[in-house]
Amino acid sequence: MDASDFSVSDIEDILGHHPYGSDVSLIAVMEELQARYRYLPQDALILLSERLGVPLSQVYSVATFYNVFSLVPRGEHLISVCLGTACHVKGGDKILDKIRRELNLESGDTTEDYRFTVEEVRCLGCCSLSPVVRIDNDTYAHLTQERVPKVLKKYQPATGE
Amino acid sequence: MRILTLRDLEMAGARGTAALYPSQTKIMVGMATCGLASGAQEVYDALLNEVSRQGVDAVIRQVGCIGWCCKEPLVDVLSPGKPRITYGEITAKRVPKIVEALAQGEIVKEWAIGRLDGDENLIEGTKRSYLADDAQVQVMNQVPLYKEIDLFKDQVRIVMRNCGIIDPRSIDEYIARGGYLALYKALNEMSPEEVIEEITRSGLRGRGGAGFPTGLKWKFTRQSKGDTKYIICNADEGDPGAYMDRSVLEGDPHTVIEGMIIGAYAIGASEGYIYVRAEYPLAIEMLTIAIQQAEEYGLLGQNILGSGMDFQIKLSMGAGAFVCGEETALMASIEGRAGEPRPRPPFPAQSGLWGQPTNINNVETWANVPVIVARGGDWYARIGTETSKGTKVFSLVGKITNNSLIEVPMGITLRQIIYGAGGGIADGREFKAVQTGGPSGGCIPAELIDLPVDYEQLTQAGSIMGSGGMIVLDDRTCMVDLAKYFFTFLKGESCGKCIPCRLGINRMQKILTDITEGRGKEGDIELLEQLAVTVKGASLCGLGQTAPNPVLTTIRYFRDEFEAHIKEKRCPAGVCRELIEYSIDAEKCTGCGRCVRVCPQEAIVGEKKKPHVLDPALCIKCGACYEVCKFGAVVLS
Numbered sequence: 001m002d003a004s005d006f007s008v009s010d011i012e013d014i015l016g017h018h019p020y021g022s023d024v025s026l027i028a029v030m031e032e033l034q035a036r037y038r039y040l041p042q043d044a045l046i047l048l049s050e051r052l053g054v055p056l057s058q059v060y061s062v063a064t065f066y067n068v069f070s071l072v073p074r075g076e077h078l079i080s081v082c083l084g085t086a087c088h089v090k091g092g093d094k095i096l097d098k099i100r101r102e103l104n105l106e107s108g109d110t111t112e113d114y115r116f117t118v119e120e121v122r123c124l125g126c127c128s129l130s131p132v133v134r135i136d137n138d139t140y141a142h143l144t145q146e147r148v149p150k151v152l153k154k155y156q157p158a159t160g161e
Numbered sequence: 162m163r164i165l166t167l168r169d170l171e172m173a174g175a176r177g178t179a180a181l182y183p184s185q186t187k188i189m190v191g192m193a194t195c196g197l198a199s200g201a202q203e204v205y206d207a208l209l210n211e212v213s214r215q216g217v218d219a220v221i222r223q224v225g226c227i228g229w230c231c232k233e234p235l236v237d238v239l240s241p242g243k244p245r246i247t248y249g250e251i252t253a254k255r256v257p258k259i260v261e262a263l264a265q266g267e268i269v270k271e272w273a274i275g276r277l278d279g280d281e282n283l284i285e286g287t288k289r290s291y292l293a294d295d296a297q298v299q300v301m302n303q304v305p306l307y308k309e310i311d312l313f314k315d316q317v318r319i320v321m322r323n324c325g326i327i328d329p330r331s332i333d334e335y336i337a338r339g340g341y342l343a344l345y346k347a348l349n350e351m352s353p354e355e356v357i358e359e360i361t362r363s364g365l366r367g368r369g370g371a372g373f374p375t376g377l378k379w380k381f382t383r384q385s386k387g388d389t390k391y392i393i394c395n396a397d398e399g400d401p402g403a404y405m406d407r408s409v410l411e412g413d414p415h416t417v418i419e420g421m422i423i424g425a426y427a428i429g430a431s432e433g434y435i436y437v438r439a440e441y442p443l444a445i446e447m448l449t450i451a452i453q454q455a456e457e458y459g460l461l462g463q464n465i466l467g468s469g470m471d472f473q474i475k476l477s478m479g480a481g482a483f484v485c486g487e488e489t490a491l492m493a494s495i496e497g498r499a500g501e502p503r504p505r506p507p508f509p510a511q512s513g514l515w516g517q518p519t520n521i522n523n524v525e526t527w528a529n530v531p532v533i534v535a536r537g538g539d540w541y542a543r544i545g546t547e548t549s550k551g552t553k554v555f556s557l558v559g560k561i562t563n564n565s566l567i568e569v570p571m572g573i574t575l576r577q578i579i580y581g582a583g584g585g586i587a588d589g590r591e592f593k594a595v596q597t598g599g600p601s602g603g604c605i606p607a608e609l610i611d612l613p614v615d616y617e618q619l620t621q622a623g624s625i626m627g628s629g630g631m632i633v634l635d636d637r638t639c640m641v642d643l644a645k646y647f648f649t650f651l652k653g654e655s656c657g658k659c660i661p662c663r664l665g666i667n668r669m670q671k672i673l674t675d676i677t678e679g680r681g682k683e684g685d686i687e688l689l690e691q692l693a694v695t696v697k698g699a700s701l702c703g704l705g706q707t708a709p710n711p712v713l714t715t716i717r718y719f720r721d722e723f724e725a726h727i728k729e730k731r732c733p734a735g736v737c738r739e740l741i742e743y744s745i746d747a748e749k750c751t752g753c754g755r756c757v758r759v760c761p762q763e764a765i766v767g768e769k770k771k772p773h774v775l776d777p778a779l780c781i782k783c784g785a786c787y788e789v790c791k792f793g794a795v796v797l798s
């Protein structure tokens with residue numbers, strides 16, 4: 001999905017189920033936008049600032065402060081590689097490197113075909129299963145470099161989704 | 162259906178009891194995040210299928226995490242009149258055999274890992290036996306009781322009393338185990354001041370890290386003047402390697418909610434927030450259900466239990482920023498701003514959320530409250546040490562045999578935790594240190610293994626209690642690398658508001674990177690120590706003030722490892738990539754070719770069934786060959 005898919009009615013829709021008023025949570029609304037587009041389209045943020053009466057500078061400050069928000073489009077599947085302490089001591093960084101190599105990601109976090117975005121997270125709360133990787137809503141426990149290609153394959157088009 | 166009287170509460174409890182101990186067999190699957198990640202959903206589906214296929218009279222329920230994470234997925238079977246049997250490491254394939262055994266009134270002994278003959282209702286101080294008088298359970302008796310198993314024998318479960326026992330989506334089951342009785346007692350028999358007095362007497366201290374006395378904090382907020390008062394539950398659980406709060410929220414959300422309602426009554430607050438990190442979707446789901454149920458029962462909302470008290474709870478989601486666990490940053494985040502801490506005073510008790518008096522406590526702190534109110538402060542204060550009362554939940558992870566979540570009385574020694582509950586170091590390696598307190602804490606070395614775990618002792622050792630993450634390290638963990646890891650983490654998480662924190666952490670991270678990559682210089686250790694003093698002393702919030710701790714304790718206890726990196730350009734643990742090399746031991750290599758297949762560089766060559774060779778010039782040191790070799794033929798030097 002890209003920015004052209006964004007529509008005013010989407011924002012109205014999201015705002016619709018948040019109560020208006022002083023304590024409508026900007027972050028909650030932005031989280032929904034992020035969930036829908038996998039990033040925050042610029043036009044959406046401008047519209048949001050107008051609708052909520054929050055200065056655009058504050059919207060931007062929030063968008064850049066928190067790790068879950070992205071200002072650039074992200075891939076269809078989000079790969080979250082845990083680099084929390086438990087995963088770090090069990091070689092989480094090696095898993096990350098392996099995933100990046102498998103996806104030919106030399107720089108940047110998103111593959112050219114926008115199929116995958118790789119992000120580092122610091123603890124998914126499954127530390128007893130380290131090293132842990134989450135892809136979308138699936139969590140992979142005790143992952144090894146050797147198993148990485150097989151896991152990624154599940155999200156590749158060839159095998160059908 | 163609103164609950165107004167004790168009788169209403171008892172009726173809900175009776176429904177819960179019927180669900181907890183049904184007249185037919187009950188099969189329970191541990192379906193917290195860790196269970197699901199291990200395949201609990203497939204097991205659950207297979208059970209549904211198999212039970213109906215074999216026509217067995219059984220209900221299948223989901224429960225939270227009992228803490229036996231290394232044996233996940235867990236399936237428990239409770240047949241009327243018989244003990245509850247826990248099966249470990251169950252896959253969908255193993256399900257038919259379990260159901261078959263069940264149909265014949267038997268068990269599958271080889272997968273049965275634990276047995277419970279009854280349970281305790283901690284709130285009411287009563288015990289329930291599962292066993293019928295004439296129970297024929299000889300085979301089952303060969304399965305060890307939980308209290309005979311190393312992982313459980315030293316545990317005292319207050320916060321986790323319901324985890325793995327009740328279905329977290331059932332308020333009735335929570336009530337059946339004494340839930341909301343403490344709230345009833347507080348509203349009907351105690352004044353707000355008496356509640357605070359009880360909490361103070363219990364000696365409860367904050368479980369979020371700093372260990373501030375909870376009763377005192379409540380008293381300050383109660384005495385503070387303001388139009389509206391707020392209470393907050395801090396469920397940001399940012400400490401990487403810790404998941405106590407997640408487990409409690411997923412396994413027993415009502416204990417946190419009940420704690421908060423009692424707190425609101427004591428403090429005089431009318432609104433509450435639970436701030437949950439975005440990484441915990443299941444906890445958010447369980448809380449959403451629980452809040453809705455409590456509202457339906459009139460335990461949240463207006464005129465709670467007919468007492469005239471109004472109180473509501475809202476959920477607020479984090480967005481992936483560690484510093485938002487800090488209380489003032491957290492409040493900024495709820496208000497919809499970037500989570501930057503601000504100077505204190507004023508403390509939240511005077512001016513917190515939207516400038517109003519606010520009381521913030523951690524998940525585990527709140528979860529203790531119902532038990533303290535029900536059993537009394539004196540009862541609680543009998544557990545633990547002089548200055549640290551009650552229990553603490555720890556996530557025992559890293560290079561430990563039993564990766565698990567345990568709740569133990571304060572004052573227990575590290576040895577009891579690591580070699581008792583934890584079952585010692587994994588793969589027969591050597592214990593090196595245990596990291597506590599996350600990025601604000603430090604590493605406690607093996608020689609302090611007999612240290613009793615309480616707030617003061619851990620601080621004296623250079624670490625902190627923190628929120629309860631215990632990451633066990635073995636001889637293959639590099640302490641310099643670990644220190645660098647924490648600084649890399651903090652570099653990304655410093656909000657950047659104050660210069661000592663932003664630049665100091667950055668600088669320290671660079672020095673540590675240089676050391677681990679072979680560019681360390683004489684004097685680096687001293688420079689790190691100097692910088693640590695500045696960052697500690699001149700930073701605004703706890704993140705900066707405690708950031709140097711991980712490096713200070715590692716220098717204090719593992720100076721020789723720093724020196725090996727700096728002077729000899731050597732990583733004794735074999736971790737730092739620039740300082741290690743892989744090669745193949747021709748004597749041990751069988752030429753199986755597995756390493757060839759995993760090597761991304763084609764750096765390993767050799768004929769089938771003949772010793773292979775590794776070209777160090779091509780090797781990128783990913784360690785894939787080392788991980789897969791079954792013969793120990795890949796050597797790390």
Ligand SMILES: Cc1cc2nc3c(=O)[nH]c(=O)nc-3n(C[C@H](O)[C@H](O)[C@H](O)COP(=O)(O)O)c2cc1C
Nearest residue numbers: 367368369395398399486487488522523526703704
């Ligand atoms: C950088 C930083 C991160 C923190 N993260 C958490 C956290 O994730 N959870 C938590 O309960 N407290 C955290 N705290 C502590 C809180 O500021 C606060 O002291 C605590 O929530 C108070 O609750 P308690 O008295 O029950 O411990 C953090 C503090 C700092 C400085």
Ligand code: SF4
Nearest residue numbers: 656658659662702705
């Ligand atoms: S100490 Fe660091 S994290 Fe805390 S306010 Fe200052 S810059 Fe931000």
Ligand code: FES
Nearest residue numbers: 082084087124127
């Ligand atoms: S450290 Fe990776 S899940 Fe917690």
